[in-house]
Amino acid sequence: xxxxxxxxxxxxxxxxxxxxxxxxxxxxxxxxHDEPSAFxxxxxxxxxxxxxxxxxxxxxxxxxxxxxxxxxxVDPACVSGMILCHQDPDVAASMPDWLAVNPRMxxxxxxxxxxxxxxxxxxDYAYADVEDEPTxxxxxxxxxxxxxxxxxxxxxxxxxxxxxxxxxxxGDVFASLDVGSWLWAEDFDDLADNMHLFHAxxxxxxxxxxxxxxxxxxxxIRTILPQHGSLIGKEHxxxxxxxLADLRCGTDLLYPELV
Ligand SMILES: [Fe+2]
Ligand SMILES: [Fe+2]
Numbered sequence: 528x529x530x531x532x533x534x535x536x537x538x539x540x541x542x543x544x545x546x547x548x549x550x551x552x553x554x555x556x557x558x559x560h561d562e563p564s565a566f567x568x569x570x571x572x573x574x575x576x577x578x579x580x581x582x583x584x585x586x587x588x589x590x591x592x593x594x595x596x597x598x599x600x601v602d603p604a605c606v607s608g609m610i611l612c613h614q615d616p617d618v619a620a621s622m623p624d625w626l627a628v629n630p631r632m633x634x635x636x637x638x639x640x641x642x643x644x645x646x647x648x649x650x651d652y653a654y655a656d657v658e659d660e661p662t663x664x665x666x667x668x669x670x671x672x673x674x675x676x677x678x679x680x681x682x683x684x685x686x687x688x689x690x691x692x693x694x695x696x697x698g699d700v701f702a703s704l705d706v707g708s709w710l711w712a713e714d715f716d717d718l719a720d721n722m723h724l725f726h727a728x729x730x731x732x733x734x735x736x737x738x739x740x741x742x743x744x745x746x747x748i749r750t751i752l753p754q755h756g757s758l759i760g761k762e763h764x765x766x767x768x769x770x771l772a773d774l775r776c777g778t779d780l781l782y783p784e785l786v
Contacts (some may be wrong), residue, residue: 568586
């Protein structure tokens with residue numbers, strides 16, 4: 528099935544792309560980056576009332592570009608927080624640069640990630656523990672749910688579900704390696720092949736993937752927004768969840784004799 532949202536990332540690269548359907552007082556943007564690599568990263572911005580939250584802002588080399596795109600939506604100094612789904616440099620290395628823009632920016636992350644983030648060289652910041660407080664209420668009344676995704680791929684990884692938009696910011700889960708230029712996944716079989724390239728070696732095991740899918744039960748997921756590769760629209764969400772629940776990866780493939 529083809530989607531109607533055909534955004535060519537090589538054309539959209541100078542502007543943030545609004546992704547949500549226009550919930551009052553709430554907006555979600557893709558901040559771009561047409562990195563010439565199959566590993567290309569996605570950074571996002573959630574704006575809700577006086578809150579502006581970065582989701583996985585990305586590497587240091589991309590910081591100036593990301594800040595410029597944020598500035599087209601809100602004053603970067605007014606960004607109130609960043610959500611870091613784990614500590615990998617493609618997710619979090621720009622953290623010190625963002626904290627230099629606004630030292631009061633809150634860092635929403637898991638305790639295991641928090642152990643490692645100070646090694647980026649900016650240890651003094653406001654840390655919000657997403658396991659201690661798994662729900663963040665936004666000014667619009669919408670909520671962010673922080674959902675653990677253990678061993679996908681980091682032990683302390685987590686995803687973020689935005690109730691106002693129905694968006695699941697999934698971090699490395701559902702990431703795909705794709706050299707195409709369309710922002711949204713078009714054909715599910717192609718998407719599955721591209722997700723497999725990433726998940727087979729990165730993700731821990733079927734127990735980890737199936738357990739995470741079980742944690743998502745009951746959520747009305749309208750879009751999946753991974754940190755790499757194609758965004759996954761509603762028409763593909765049920766298949767994507769089933770694909771993840773059935774996936775054999777990591778130790779399942781390394782030690783098949785033990786499965
Ligand atoms: Fe990662
Ligand atoms: Fe990543």
